[in-house]
Amino acid sequence: MAKIFKQRNMISLLIVVAVLFPLITNNTYYVHVMTLSFIWMIGVYGLNLLAGYTGYLSLAHAGFFAIGAYSIGILTVKAGMNFWGAFILSLLITCVIGLVVGLIAFRTKEHFFAIYTLCLGYILYLIIDKWDSLTEGVRGLIGIPAPASIGPIKFETEISHYYLVLFFLLLVVLIMYRIIHSLTGRTYIAIRNSEDLAKTIGISTMKNKLTVFVLSTFFAGLSGALYASFVRFIGPDIGAISITFDLLTYLLVGGIGTLSGPLVGTTLIVWLSQQLQGFQEYRMLIFGPVLTLLVIFYPRGIVGAVSSWYTKLISKKDHQRILRPTKVRSGASIEAEKEVKEG
Amino acid sequence: MEILIQQLFNGLTIGSVYALVALGLTLVYGILHIPNFAHGALYMMGGYITLTMMTKFGLHYWIAIFVSIILVGLIGVLMERFVFHPLREAPPIHDKIAAIGILLFLEAFAQFYWGAEYQSMPTPYGQVVQIMGLTFTMQRILIVVAALVVMLLLYLFLKKTFMGATIIAMSQNREGANLVGVNTNKVAMLTFMISGGLAAIASSLSSPINLVFPGMGQLVILKAFVIIILGGMGSIPGAIVGGYILGFSESLGATYISNDYKDIIAFILLVIILTVKPTGLFSKGGQH
Numbered sequence: 078m079a080k081i082f083k084q085r086n087m088i089s090l091l092i093v094v095a096v097l098f099p100l101i102t103n104n105t106y107y108v109h110v111m112t113l114s115f116i117w118m119i120g121v122y123g124l125n126l127l128a129g130y131t132g133y134l135s136l137a138h139a140g141f142f143a144i145g146a147y148s149i150g151i152l153t154v155k156a157g158m159n160f161w162g163a164f165i166l167s168l169l170i171t172c173v174i175g176l177v178v179g180l181i182a183f184r185t186k187e188h189f190f191a192i193y194t195l196c197l198g199y200i201l202y203l204i205i206d207k208w209d210s211l212t213e214g215v216r217g218l219i220g221i222p223a224p225a226s227i228g229p230i231k232f233e234t235e236i237s238h239y240y241l242v243l244f245f246l247l248l249v250v251l252i253m254y255r256i257i258h259s260l261t262g263r264t265y266i267a268i269r270n271s272e273d274l275a276k277t278i279g280i281s282t283m284k285n286k287l288t289v290f291v292l293s294t295f296f297a298g299l300s301g302a303l304y305a306s307f308v309r310f311i312g313p314d315i316g317a318i319s320i321t322f323d324l325l326t327y328l329l330v331g332g333i334g335t336l337s338g339p340l341v342g343t344t345l346i347v348w349l350s351q352q353l354q355g356f357q358e359y360r361m362l363i364f365g366p367v368l369t370l371l372v373i374f375y376p377r378g379i380v381g382a383v384s385s386w387y388t389k390l391i392s393k394k395d396h397q398r399i400l401r402p403t404k405v406r407s408g409a410s411i412e413a414e415k416e417v418k419e420g
Numbered sequence: 421m422e423i424l425i426q427q428l429f430n431g432l433t434i435g436s437v438y439a440l441v442a443l444g445l446t447l448v449y450g451i452l453h454i455p456n457f458a459h460g461a462l463y464m465m466g467g468y469i470t471l472t473m474m475t476k477f478g479l480h481y482w483i484a485i486f487v488s489i490i491l492v493g494l495i496g497v498l499m500e501r502f503v504f505h506p507l508r509e510a511p512p513i514h515d516k517i518a519a520i521g522i523l524l525f526l527e528a529f530a531q532f533y534w535g536a537e538y539q540s541m542p543t544p545y546g547q548v549v550q551i552m553g554l555t556f557t558m559q560r561i562l563i564v565v566a567a568l569v570v571m572l573l574l575y576l577f578l579k580k581t582f583m584g585a586t587i588i589a590m591s592q593n594r595e596g597a598n599l600v601g602v603n604t605n606k607v608a609m610l611t612f613m614i615s616g617g618l619a620a621i622a623s624s625l626s627s628p629i630n631l632v633f634p635g636m637g638q639l640v641i642l643k644a645f646v647i648i649i650l651g652g653m654g655s656i657p658g659a660i661v662g663g664y665i666l667g668f669s670e671s672l673g674a675t676y677i678s679n680d681y682k683d684i685i686a687f688i689l690l691v692i693i694l695t696v697k698p699t700g701l702f703s704k705g706g707q708h
Contacts, residue, residue: 132513134513134516134517184694184695185694185698186698188455188516189649189694192455192649195457196642196646196686197691199687200684200687203684329517358528358531359528361525362528365521365523365526368517368521368524369518369521369522369525372514373514
């Protein structure tokens with residue numbers, strides 16, 4: 078029974094559901110909402126890598142999201158570049174800015190880092206809002222083109238756009254999976270758990286933190302660029318601090334520092350928010366306390382709660398099998414492996 | 421010349437407000453080592469409570485401020501009890517996220533209960549005074565004087581009373597204070613009470629010259645963070661001096677550089693400071 082729910086099967090099932098989703102619903106609005114939540118997920122993964130796995134809370138994430146979105150917007154609308162060129166260039170721009178910011182930001186630690194990035198996010202927002210000649214200020218950028226077709230594949234309809242975003246999401250999840258389950262990922266977790274200890278055992282923390290930061294801004298920029306080409310209109314509000322808080326809520330509800338957390342949290346909250354349309358302005362009346370309570374009682378969100386419950390269940394079973402030593406051994410090794418994966 | 425003096429006076433007024441907010445923030449940081457992101461929300465609640473007391477219950481300005489101090493102080497105590505106390509052993513990232521949760525809740529609550537529109541607060545001190553050819557509004561003079569009085573009272577409380585001494589003791593060494601019999605739980609609650617009260621005073625004083633709206637705390641709290649980094653996290657004189665420095669540089673920057681970008685001055689200042697010295701200007705060695 079348990080074998081059916083093995084990780085690999087679950088993942089394939091999820092991918093199949095995601096691929097078939099537009100065909101099942103036949104409702105373009107649902108496809109639209111799902112595409113948007115995929116775009117947010119990519120951004121949330123960036124935040125997860127930095128805050129969840131490396132332990133540095135960056136509050137400038139919306140700023141990098143906006144840089145990605147505005148870069149592609151300005152390059153296509155104002156400079157008239159072709160879409161995919163602008164797409165790649167906007168990712169590069171985000172990464173370069175991320176690198177420069179990271180070089181300075183990582184001189185600070187813990188609280189200082191959070192405050193520094195908070196202020197930085199505000200600076201980015203103010204620049205976008207006030208630099209009229211470049212960003213059109215509060216009027217926003219209008220008429221960003223949809224992705225250009227690659228060979229015979231066109232991205233004009235909602236559904237084709239959905240698949241494009243899904244492709245990038247799967248790519249991001251794959252990259253995340255490879256990072257987390259490699260030595261690099263373990264290095265990041267070591268930095269999160271104790272930076273001094275990590276240094277003692279010979280990890281170059283600065284280099285690693287900088288890599289994480291640039292990767293994280295890359296994800297944010299990717300998500301921003303996809304957002305701009307999907308919604309086709311961007312205003313300075315997408316760089317506002319409230320977007321960072323939204324992303325943080327998605328991450329916390331799903332599970333910070335877990336691989337599937339961003340998927341769960343974002344899907345859940347985006348759909349809940351869609352159901353409570355008229356309630357949009359007051360949604361933080363619920364999500365604010367949820368955020369606080371989660372951090373106190375379930376610091377690893379839904380995914381963390383479920384997986385610790387599952388581990389408990391397995392260890393209980395093993396306890397009952399204590400009479401058969403061979404079984405216990407295999408059970409214990411599975412558990413040990415699980416612990417390692419959870420970090 | 422007249423413009424300069426006028427602007428210096430404006431800087432003094434803004435600086436007083438900033439200093440009061442930063443004082444509350446720095447006190448909490450000194451005791452619990454938490455950057456309280458929800459402090460701006462306390463500031464906002466202070467403004468709204470004073471306004472409601474004046475318009476709905478017809479209380480006098482000073483009595484309304486007093487009620488506001490008590491209520492916001494209590495919100496602060498509740499925050500400490502129900503959120504920061506359970507999280508005292510958690511990794512530092514959790515405190516920050518919890519504080520952000522409170523901030524989001526309080527802002528949404530204000531928007532839900534009082535509405536999103538900008539409201540102005542009436543004041544009994546709307547008169548204009550002429551001193552040596554310069555015009556000042558009474559409210560601004562009141563802000564400067566009241567802030568000085570509050571700071572003096574706080575200083576006397578911290579230095580001359582036993583309760584104040586326990587706060588200082590705890591900020592110097594939590595375990596040590598605990599060992600010599602200081603009830604650290606009580607001190608933490610007291611600190612949050614004072615911190616909330618200071619935020620309420622600051623917003624009640626400045627609301628008549630600014631406006632009251634759900635997002636009014638956002639910029640102020642960001643600047644207060646800049647100030648306590650400028651003055652050293654947890655340092656009380658640093659918060660006061662930093663507050664005035666920021667107030668002056670903002671009002672002068674608005675006149676002589678650009679009014680559009682005056683809010684950015686504080687953040688540029690912060691970025692420069694942290695670039696040069698990552699642990700803040702006057703931080704003591706070995707403290708994070």
